[in-house]
Amino acid sequence: MLLAYVVRRLFWSIPFFFAVSLVAFALIEAPPGDYMTTFAATLAQSGDIVDQERLDALRERYGLDQPFVVQYWKWISGVVRGDFGISFEWQQPVSDLIWERMALSVILAAATLLFTWAIAFPIGIYSAVRKYSIGDYFFSALGFIGLSLPNFLLGLVLMYIAVVHFGSDVSGLFSAEYQQAPWSWGKVVDLGQHLLIPVVILGTSATASLIRIMRANLLDELYKPYVTTARAKGLSEWRLLVKYPVRLALNPFVSTIGWAFPQLVSGSVIISYVLSLPTAGPLLLQALLAQDMFLAGAFILLLCALSIIGMLVSDILLAVIDPRIRYR
Amino acid sequence: MLDLARRPAEAPPTGAALAPVLEVKNLVTAFATRRGPFKAVDDVSFTLAPGKTLCLVGESGSGKSVTARSILQIVDPPGAIESGSILLHRHRTAKGDRAGPAETVDMAALHPRSRAIRAIRGRDIAMIFQEPMSSLSPVHTIGNQIVEAIRLHDHVGKKEAKERAVELLKKVEIPRPEKAIERYPFEYSGGMRQRAMIAMALACTPSVLIADEPTTALDVTTQAEILALIKKLQTDVGMAVLFITHDMGVVAEIADEVAVMRFGKLVEHGDTLTIFERPQHDYTKMLLGAVKALDRPSPRRLQRRETNPPGDPVLEVRDLRKVFGSSSGFLGRNKDYVNAVDGVSLTLRAGENLGIVGESGSGKSTLGRCLMRVYPANGGEIRYIDRKGTVHDIAALPERGLAPVRRDLRMIFQDPFSSLNPRMTVGQIVGEPLLVNGLAQGARLRDRVAELLSLVGMPESAMERYPHAFSGGQRQRIGIARAIALEPKIIIADEATSALDVSLRTQVLELLLDLQERLDLSFIFISHDIAVIRYFCDRIAVMFRGKVVEEGATEAVCTAPQHAYTQALLSAVPHPDPRMRGTRIRHRYTGAG
Known part of the structure; x- marks a missing residue:
């Protein structure tokens, strides 16, 4: 039953992926003009003479003068083969540019997710079980401060403290000596x-x-009849809590993994700028501004793929922890 | 058809002289509130003897459930035992006096989270609950939950525990227990879930079983099966049973002793025959009176029909069909569909009460909703004849043509709590149909609402207050006031009295009869409760799997049922007379076969 469900979900994500890629491509195409227009504008700005014939030649070479469907077809058939095209701005194959940055983004996102869960779960459970205790009030107050503080401000403050008081190097993801070094334990x-x-x-x-x-979910579950049943069996409070209400309170959590992934990648743009992290966010922003369509397209497509994978993962996890889902 | 319980005719045993296994003495359980402690259980004492059943009876809010939970100390906070003692004589186990030293525990003195009380829960005293669906974890298999109960108290390996769980499921008569053990609660029917619950409670052969309204959420035939099962298991192992219920019929069926509770106090306590035949306390008399009043046709209705016989048809249903389909298609490929209403034909005459009776899943509620066009029908006709004699086919009317028809057909719902918007005042709730249909505004609306409220026996001052300020019975009156606001011709009442206590049930039925006289109403009364239908309805239609299997005058159907299903249904209804115990052969009608 579970296997059939997983296969069905996997199968469905394929057409979904192509539909998403079409939308992504259409969005990149949507602004008036193309990279050549931006390129010409940059040239004109710096006083260079714009050679219309050369631009047209370039346009033809990159297929920018062809209809939308043809361009999309060229692009997507390349993508399927692993060729994401060439970045206009960097004059390099897109695939050379994005992989390391995407990988770092994913590492950052995964680390953040783990950090979030490791802290949020225990505190959420504590707050629900000891509702209206001093600890609950303390964490609630702390939580609201965390919620209302803008990311970049927190970033600047932490950077200041780290640099001034601890003298540590906080910008980027690597120290200078490792910047270009091959991967090693160090x-x-x-x-x-x-x-x-x-x-x-x-x-x-x-x-x-x-x-x-977590607190709200668990509070909903804590007084359900099945908890009373478990208590009447003679289970200890702790085992009971973990096996029954917490497990059910996890459901809404698991369903959010899907959006957590792309959100963490695209949501970290500002922080990546502030801390000058070599992640995907800043590069994506720049590519979009320059209408570097293949680079931007590759990023957006990967973000979409991440959301689809995230959704898939959360759906499958949900089916694993809640048998009712599988049978629907 | 298959026999479920063929029990020999036996007179219910009288008061037990056996040594008690559990003694509750002067128990007080209080809930801390802002206005000081509220005593939900106030000085309650009783004893339980092995092999005997004590029924704790009372209406909602009487404190009977809290009493049961206090014994195991599983009352939800802020409730806690304040004083009294709960003595468990562990040496007097289910199988009679066991050799060894006397071991008596005062459970009231134990800390609710202590190891000592956890060792008693589930092992010496087990409990089953009202809602078998929500009382089982939805995400663990039945087997997992039973094995857990076994392994908590007996140190056995996983494999052995599983074998025992299969045995238990077999004992509670679940078909194919080896397969059933891997299934989840949502794959079980209501009756099966309660059986699984019982299996779980029996996991460690407890000496005391506390059953908190275990059959209230079940159909009568399933209820009869579960009661018979509990009785059988009780005799097998000699358990003491504390059975909590509000249904005097069930009490008459199973109790050895009865304790009546009201407002947290025990008002009367005695053996079953004495309580039923010579009740002392007014409250007990009232409870029994309310039950007995319902077991016959309303005299008032009969009187009225003599002077005002039902007139011409106002609603004719012909061959009505409603199919619920789910075709998830593509890779999902399961094209299930249910014929919820399968070719039903009915006629309702002016001034008549038509009862529709059936068990859950029989399609009776769906039928009611199709009549209101809440659900579009898949076939057939619903001909409504209005005051001018014009005929409307509700099934075929376009959406915008429905408004006038819906003004004449109104509905009363089962749950008086969720059918009233908690954020609207009673005045707004009752006045809303008038406002929506543009019939009254401002002062006129106010006057009309006041008039409607007084019609249903509510004070005018109720208008400014919110539904939460009223009790279940009062809320149902508000729902009725809303239903009659537009001076309808037909009222469809879907289980309108099911959520109410017996004493309120009669009051609400009387109110409906009263309104019928004053406002010229016809009723379609949907219920699973034959007693209520017998009291209120002139004619009755019995539904089974979407079809009307029998239709006729209520008394004729109730006294001489023709169809095998009706016979089975009537045989399962518990009778509030302990002397009739064991005199009827119960059977379940299994359908076409």
Whole structure:
């Protein structure tokens, strides 16, 4: 039953992926003009003579003068083969540019997610079980502060404290000596050290809201009849709590994994600028501004793929933890 | 058809002289409120003897459930035991006096989270609850939950525990227990879930079983099966049973002793025959009176029909069909569909009460909703004849043509709590149909609402207050006031009295009869409760799997049912007379076969 469900969901995500890619491509095409227009404007600005014939030649070479469907077809058939086209601005294959940045983004996102959960779950459970206790009030107050504080402000404050009081290097994800170095154990440790501050910054508001969600979910479950049944069996409070209400309170959580992924990647643009992190966010923004359509398209497509995978993961997890889902 | 319980005719045993296994003495359980402690259980004492059943009876809010939960100390906060003692004589176990030293525990003195009380819960005293669906975890298999109960108290391996769980399921008569153990509660029917619940409670062969309204949420035939099952298991192992119920019929059926509770106090306590035949306390008399009043046709209705016989048809239903389909298609490929209403034909005459009776899933509620066009019908006709004699086919009317018809057909719902918007005042709720249809405004609306409220026996001052300020019975009156606001011709009452206590049930039925006389109403009364239908309805239609299997004058159907299903249904209704215990053969009608 579960396997059939997983296969069905996997199968469905394929057409869904193509539909999403079409929308993504259409969105990139939507602004008037193309990269050549932007390019010409940049040239004109710097006083260069714009050679219309050369532009047209370039346009033809990149297929920019062809109808939308043809362009899309060229692009997507390349993507399927792993060829994302060439970045106009960098004059490099897109695939060379994006992978490392995407990987770092995903690492950052995953670390943030883990951090958020590790803190939000226990506190949320504590707050629900000890409702209106001093601890609950304390964490609630802390949570609201975390929720209302803008990310970039927190980032600047933490950077100030780290640099002035601890003298640590906080910008980027690697120290200078590892910047261009090949991967090694030392580089991984270095990455871990640099991840701490961005993870805290990015995780604060998510943690705060998750605590509130967990608390509310669990409060809904704590007084359900099945909890009384379990208590009447003679289960200890702790085992009972973990096996029954917490498990059911996790449902809404698991269904949010789907959006957590792309949200963490695209939501970290500001922080990536502030801390100058070599992640996907800033590059995506720049590509969109320059109408560097293949680069931007690749990023957007990957973000979409991440959402689809996230949804898939959360749907499958949901089916694993809640048998009622599988049979619908 | 299959026999469920063929029990020999036996007179219910009188008061037990056996040594008690559980003694509750002067128990007080209080809830801390802003206005000081509220005593939900106030000085209650009783004893339970092995092999005997004590029924704790009372209406909602009497404190009977809190009493039961106090014994195991599982009252939800802020409730807590204040004083009294609960003595469990562990040496007097289910199988009679066991050799060994006397071991008596005062459970009231134990901390509710202590290891000592956890060792008693589920092992010496087990409990089953009212809602078998919500009382089982929806995300764990039945097997998992039973095995857990076994392994909590007996140190056995997983495999052995599982084998025992299968045995238990077999004991509670669940078909194919090896398969059933891997299933989830939502794959079980209501009756099966309650059986699984019982299996779980029996996991460690407890000496005391506390059953908190275990059959209230079930159909009568399932109820009869579950009661018979509990009785059988009780005799097998000699358990003491504390059975909590509000249904005097069930009490008459199973109790050895009866304790009547009201406002947290025990008002009367005695053996079953004495309580039923010589009740002392006024409240007990009232409870029994209310039940007996319902077991016959309303004299007032009969009187009225003699002078005002039902007139011409106002609603004719011909071959009505409603299919619920779910075709998820593509890879899902399960094209299930249910014929919820399967070719039903009915006629309702002016000034007549038509009862529709059936068990859950029989399609009776769907039928009611199709008549109101809440659900569009898939076939057939619903001919409504209005005051001028014009005929409207409700099934075929376009959406905008429905407004005038809906003004004449109104509905009363089952749940007086969720059918009233908690954020509207009673005045707004009752006045809304008038306002929506543009019939009254301002002072005129106010006057009309006041008039409607007084018609249903509510004070005018109720207008400014919100529904939460009223009790269940009063809320149902508000719902009725809303239904009659537009001077309808037909009222469809869907289980309108099911959520009410017996004493209120008669009051609400009387009110409806009263309104019928004053306002010239016809009723379609949908219920699973034959007693209520017998009291209120002139004619009755019995539904089974979407079809009307029998239709006729109420008395004729109730006294001499023709269809096998009706016979089965009537045989399962518990009779509030302990002397009739065991005199009827129960059976379940299984359909076409």
